[in-house]
Amino acid sequence: xxxxxxxxxxTIEQEATIGLSQGQVIWKRFKKHKLAxxxxxxxxxxxxxxxxxxxxxxxxxxxxxxxxxTLLLRPDGWYIKGWWQWDWFTVGAKDLVNGAPTWNHPxxxxxxGRDIFARVMRGMQQSLxxxxxxxxxxxxxxxxxGSLAGYYRKWTDSVIMRVADIILxxxxxxxGAVLGRSVGGGALFLAIMLGLVAWPGLARxxxxxxxxxxxxxxxxxxxxSGASARHIIFKHILPNSIGVIVVNTTLLMSAAILxxxxxxxxxxxxxxxxxxxxxIINEYQTAFQTRPWLFWYPGLFIILIALCINFIGxxxxxxxxxxxxxxxxxxxxxxxxxxxGKKIEADHDEVIVGTTQRENx
Numbered sequence: 001x002x003x004x005x006x007x008x009x010x011t012i013e014q015e016a017t018i019g020l021s022q023g024q025v026i027w028k029r030f031k032k033h034k035l036a037x038x039x040x041x042x043x044x045x046x047x048x049x050x051x052x053x054x055x056x057x058x059x060x061x062x063x064x065x066x067x068x069x070t071l072l073l074r075p076d077g078w079y080i081k082g083w084w085q086w087d088w089f090t091v092g093a094k095d096l097v098n099g100a101p102t103w104n105h106p107x108x109x110x111x112x113g114r115d116i117f118a119r120v121m122r123g124m125q126q127s128l129x130x131x132x133x134x135x136x137x138x139x140x141x142x143x144x145x146g147s148l149a150g151y152y153r154k155w156t157d158s159v160i161m162r163v164a165d166i167i168l169x170x171x172x173x174x175x176g177a178v179l180g181r182s183v184g185g186g187a188l189f190l191a192i193m194l195g196l197v198a199w200p201g202l203a204r205x206x207x208x209x210x211x212x213x214x215x216x217x218x219x220x221x222x223x224x225s226g227a228s229a230r231h232i233i234f235k236h237i238l239p240n241s242i243g244v245i246v247v248n249t250t251l252l253m254s255a256a257i258l259x260x261x262x263x264x265x266x267x268x269x270x271x272x273x274x275x276x277x278x279x280i281i282n283e284y285q286t287a288f289q290t291r292p293w294l295f296w297y298p299g300l301f302i303i304l305i306a307l308c309i310n311f312i313g314x315x316x317x318x319x320x321x322x323x324x325x326x327x328x329x330x331x332x333x334x335x336x337x338x339x340x341g342k343k344i345e346a347d348h349d350e351v352i353v354g355t356t357q358r359e360n361x
Contacts, residue, residue, distance in 0.1 A: 029319040036315020039308040046305065050124035053117075055082035062186050062274030064089055086115035088122040088275055101293055108293045110284065120297045123277040126270055127257050128305070130191040134256035137195030139249045142202030147233050149203065150210025157207070164200035172197060176259055177268035187270050190263070194256060202248050209241040243320030250313030254306045261302050277302050 031037055060077025067074045073089060081087075086105070092113040095102045099109035099116075107116035145164075149157040167175075172194070179193035213219065214237060222232050261278030263269030270276035272283075277298040284294035 026319045030315050033311075033315035033318050035311045036318075039311040039315075043305065043308040043312070046124070046301070046308075047128060050121050050128060051082075053082045053084040054087055054121045054125075055080045056125065062270070064273045084118060084121070086118045088114065088118040089273060090114065098291060100291070107297050108291070110294065116280075116294065116297065119275050119280055120277070120301060122275040123280050123298060124301055124305075126187040126274065126276045127260055127278075127302070129187050130194065130260040131253050131257045131305070131309075133188070133191035134195045134198055134260075135249050135253035137192065138198035138252050139202060139245065141196070142199035143206055143238070143245055145199065146203035146206025147210055147238060150207040151214055151229065151233055151237065153211075160203065161207070164203055167197055167200050172259060173262060176263050177266065180263050180268045187274065187276070190260070190269060191256075194259065198252055198256065202245070202252065205244055205248055206241060209244055210237055213237045213240055243317070246320065247313050247317045250309050250316060254309040254313070257302065257305055257309075 056079075057075045058078040058080070060075055063076045064073045065076045066072070075089065086092075092109075092115075094109050094113045095104055096109075099105075099111070099113075101108040105115050105117065107120060109115060110119075145160050149160040175197045176190075176194055179197070180190045182193075210233075219232060219236055222236050227236075260269055261276065261281075264271075264276035264278030265282040267282065270279055272279070280298045281295055284291070287294055
């Protein structure tokens with residue numbers, strides 16, 4: 001503890017952030033979470049690899065059509081080819097009888113000679129598309145409805161929360177299966193349908209934050225000064241809830257990719273001839289014992305993407321709310337947990353009391 005220019009006591013953490021903007025403070029805290037920083041680079045590399053290797057398709061419905069010039073199959077829509085020599089839909093001759101990985105096909109080939117690397121990259125494109133659309137759409141709906149429910153309360157709160165309860169009663173997997181089958185198995189429409197039913201959890205959290213913050217002095221001051229409800233919601237209360245919103249958005253996104261792959265595995269998500277990571281696993285499930293490499297790569301990328309998003313969410317939580325900081329993945333945190341150390345909060349500063357100190361006391 002020390003004194004600032006006005007003679008007020010300041011903590012060590014406050015001294016380290018003097019003169020920094022809120023964004024700089026958050027970024028400084030975020031960088032301390034090493035796994036979160038690494039996860040950003042891994043996820044960015046994965047996204048770049050997926051969208052540049054086999055190219056992208058803009059528009060269309062995921063079906064294959066015959067090109068009038070080459071008389072070969074191509075995806076419906078505007079197809080921009082990537083740097084990888086193979087695509088995910090062309091049938092070819094297998095390098096080896098069992099389609100095992102080779103230098104020409106590092107992830108191997110399937111029964112009809114299609115390149116597995118290209119299919120996994122296309123599957124990642126679709127899964128990532130669903131993940132980000134669900135995260136954006138459900139966050140937008142959840143924040144707006146949760147804000148309205150928490151600020152206005154009364155009948156507005158009752159109506160919105162009852163609708164949220166109805167959606168929460170039905171499992172998301174069941175809703176996704178019904179909606180996914182009804183929209184024809186396209187990634188875009190499936191993502192929109194999932195986004196429309198994934199918002200209740202975030203809405204309830206935002207509502208709780210608003211119910212707490214609307215009783216604070218700065219909100220009373222804004223009301224007395226004549227500020228409109230819209231100004232108070234978006235300029236005063238919502239910025240103070242951004243930590244909860246950002247962290248739970250990452251949780252929604254990590255859940256979205258698992259839901260999408262589960263639906264595709266069950267046959268209710270993205271359907272052939274388009275490709276999804278879950279669909280690849282489902283398509284080759286009979287070859288699990290004879291050709292396990294058909295499962296390794298899609299399963300690996302599903303786990304990798306979900307873990308990266310979760311670690312980023314952990315880092316954002318620590319950055320926005322340092323009082324909940326976890327050091328489980330640091331060397332110090334490992335030894336503290338190993339020797340029975342526990343955290344005690346005092347004036348928002350974490351104090352570690354080890355086993356030896358407790359015995360001395």
